Amino acid sequence: MNKTMEEMNKQYKDCPVRTSEYVIDSKKYIVKSHFIGYKKLDDVLYHISFQKAVDEIL
Secondary structure (H helix, E strand, C coil): CCCCHHHHHHHCCCCCEEEEEEEECCEEEEEEEECCCCCCHHHHHHHHHHHHHHHHHC
């Protein structure tokens, strides 16, 4: 099901948001990150390291 931006704004309005500014080649970029869920850090790190090892072998 595709949600509209308005529906997502209502659903995630209480979730934490972080705004970061970056300057690349004298151009300013603003990135707004919305944290809407949780991930197990062990699982994420395992997946990344496993994939990197497989990529290096192949």
